[in-house]
Amino acid sequence: MQKAYKYRAYPSKEQEQAMLSLLNTHRHLYNEALSQRKHFYESEKRTVTYKEQSAQLTQDRKVNPYLAGANFSSCQRTLRRLDRAMQAFFRRIKAGENAHRAPGYPRFRGYGRFDSVEFTIGDGAKLTKDCKARFMGVGDVKIKMHRPILGDLKTARFKKEANGWYVVVSSVLPDFDGEPSENPSVGIDLGLKSFFVDSNGDEVKPPKLYRKAQKKLKRLQRAVARKKRGGSNRRKAVKHLAKFSQHVKNQRGDFHHKTALDLVKKFGKIAHEDLNVKSMIRSLNLAKSCHDAGWSGFIAILSHKAESAGVEVVAVNPRHTTQTCSNCGCLPVVSLTLRDRLYNCLHCGFSLDRDFNAAINIKNKAFPCQENTRSLVASPTARTEPLGVNQEDCLMDFPRSPRL
Ligand SMILES: [Zn+2]
Incomplete structure (x- = not known):
């Protein structure tokens, strides 16, 4: 490698x-x-x-x-x-x-x-x-x-x-030829609010400086736009902007390296959403797709680090990972919108943070044959019949997660 x-x-x-x-x-x-x-x-x-x-x-x-x-x-x-x-x-x-x-x-x-x-x-x-x-x-x-x-x-x-x-x-360097890592497996759900949430419910926040840096970047860009073309003031402003952009880029790279290293040290198998599919699904949503660049950079670093540590990285199709109940494998009658921060399953009464729920689904999708569903909330009350939901329909195209 x-x-x-x-x-x-x-x-x-x-x-x-x-x-x-x-x-x-x-x-x-x-x-x-x-x-x-x-x-x-x-x-x-x-x-x-x-x-x-x-x-x-x-x-x-x-x-x-x-x-x-x-x-x-x-x-x-x-x-x-x-x-x-x-x-x-x-x-x-x-x-x-x-x-x-x-x-x-x-x-x-x-x-x-x-x-x-x-x-x-x-x-x-x-x-x-x-x-x-x-x-x-x-x-x-x-x-x-x-x-x-x-x-x-x-x-x-x-x-x-x-x-x-x-x-x-x-x-x-010679390819890694040691034993594959024995550490537990994990799923991560990349997001905007948190950088990612993993299938154990742990959250990694985006770096604090990010917002501040974005504001300063915008200000410097405006400063360039206001200066006269070809003038020395503009040249200075451009230089200033370039320097700061580089600084932000370095900071982001640093954060990606540290975060990826943490994951590779802790886990033996890491599942994430396939970003190509993800960006295709919402290619019309400009506001979001601009974050994709950061994510794919992170995934590239993660894959690279994993390769030299005997850690497996799997990309799964993100379809339904947000919408499915990680407890019973059901899809909701009414789809979750971005505003719904909590996942509530009408079928089994399960309730969980939406990103946490998605991370579990991602993990189950990538490593389906392991006993990897964790009961996270106090076991929901005895399962009732589906509330007007046809189970066959729900499970279309998504493997039911194994029950505990
Ligand atoms: Zn459920």
């Missing part, structure tokens, strides 16, 4: 100039390649492949001094990057994602919109013994190696962020 290590970098003035110039060369290469793809797609309805573009690169290097001076395999990596962006674009079209707007075509990158150049370790880049990252055409860049790198080094990339330079090194 692959692992990435990110280190703060401290280039000298000359090195910074060389890095900026390389970013520009690669940005031009990316734009040229994108324009070629666009041209052939529009005129001949044909997809230009990575292979063709790589062959073209060899030709272009003979006439373009910037490309000739740049490392060949790092240029290939930029072309690959475009290839991935194109594939992701076609995948989005196919999946019908963003039903409320057309999937975005990969964009041309303006100045300052191309932030990293990747190298193959051993071909234009290496890490020196004295904690420096050597890049072809740049030199030995000082980095703050706050933790050691494990595994086989594969790539190194320098990256410009709002608050400075970074070097990201990727390595490949």
Whole structure:
């Protein structure tokens, strides 16, 4: 499995100039390649492949001094990057994602919109013994190696962020081959009010700073919008906004890493809702779908951490997970709305917090054959006949949870 290590970098003035110039060369290469793809797609309805573009690169290097001076395999990596962006674009079209707007075509990158150049370790880049990252055409860049790198080094990339330079090194570690974790299983229901509620009723709140940060972000965005285009005040405001956005992004990433690590330490099997299906269900609800980005980032981190700890992560179809009674497996006659914070089952008299109920359903859906339904409230009074609910109908498409 692959692992990435990110280190703060401290280039000298000359090195910074060389890095900026390389970013520009690669940005031009990316734009040229994108324009070629666009041209052939529009005129001949044909997809230009990575292979063709790589062959073209060899030709272009003979006439373009910037490309000739740049490392060949790092240029290939930029072309690959475009290839991935194109594939992701076609995948989005196919999946019908963003039903409320057309999937975005990969964009041309303006100045300052191309932030990293990747190298193959051993071909234009290496890490020196004295904690420096050597890049072809740049030199030995000082980095703050706050933790050691494990595994086989594969790539190194320098990256410009709002608050400075970074070097990201990727390595490949052997796959986990220990025993699968014996810890209990859990279901988590990702939400807005709580970041998630798990099937034991434990709640993880979204970070406190989130709301405050959103307000400040909005204010900084307004400040940019008010400044005159092309003016130096606008440039300053943009810089300010970029710095703060980066800060918020770092905070969120930090929270995701810590939360995921907690889960992986405590549980052996983790079930969550399949976010692709989830976002498709409510692709029309803009207010919500903007949170999906945060969730999928979290799930990606969680899956990654789980992989190296022998923990299983399962995505389940979110259909009916909110509406079903986790005690008797019944669907309500009248669907719950977002306002109903409490789940009340008319059939068996069960009552529970809605997210807690959903988390149990998610867990039962993912790991159905275990004795995993917990009786959570004092056992409901003797079950009566369904209140005008046809049980056969209720259970459609949802496996009945085992009773205790
Ligand atoms: Zn019930």
